[in-house]
């Protein structure tokens with residue numbers, strides 16, 4: 621039975637979406653439109669009671685949390701080298717993925733959904749402002765990380781193979797543009813993100829999700 625991925629365009633589910641493409645496996649993508657509240661339906665809650673994407677279904681196995689899904693896909697498709705095999709190198713990638721997932725990502729949630737944190741419009745504006753400053757600092761850290769990793773002569777953030785760090789870096793940089801942070805102020809990150817989008821597996825995920833890397837350009841055109 622084919623793997624099934626519940627995803628929402630542009631959400632963090634882009635990371636496992638890319639991994640499935642990089643692994644070259646057939647899978648069934650199921651789109652959940654967060655803006656239409658499709659993650660709150662009883663049908664979706666029955667699959668993930670937390671009401672979030674990504675969700676990976678493999679027969680009777682249901683997995684949430686993109687870190688867990690990453691480890692699982694790496695185990696299923698070792699030939700895709702989604703994670704390094706060396707214990708320390710592997711732990712280092714998980715370390716950075718965890719930081720992206722538990723620190724940078726929730727900072728963006730404060731910008732994108734300040735109403736989750738206060739019902740008061742003035743407080744929400746304040747939350748958004750402060751979170752944007754934090755998010756900018758996180759992207760500066762990510763920019764320095766990209767420069768350091770690629771400075772070692774490898775094409776991708778974990779070394780020789782494109783993987784979850786590259787896909788998440790693209791997502792976080794793109795979210796930055798939604799927060800009105802010009803990507804060119806993070807030059808190493810932005811150059812890498814544009815290169816990632818040309819990698820065939822990642823490019824297929826970008827095309828399926830119809831992603832524009834710099835949403836500020838889109839806003840200028842309309």
Ligand SMILES: N[C@@H](CCC(=O)N[C@@H](CS)C(=O)NCC(=O)O)C(=O)O
Nearest residue numbers: 631632671672673674685686687721
């Ligand atoms: N730590 C979770 C984060 C999942 C998450 O925040 N998903 C967002 C999209 S990026 C979502 O489904 N949001 C809907 C909601 O929380 O109501 C993971 O790694 O899977």
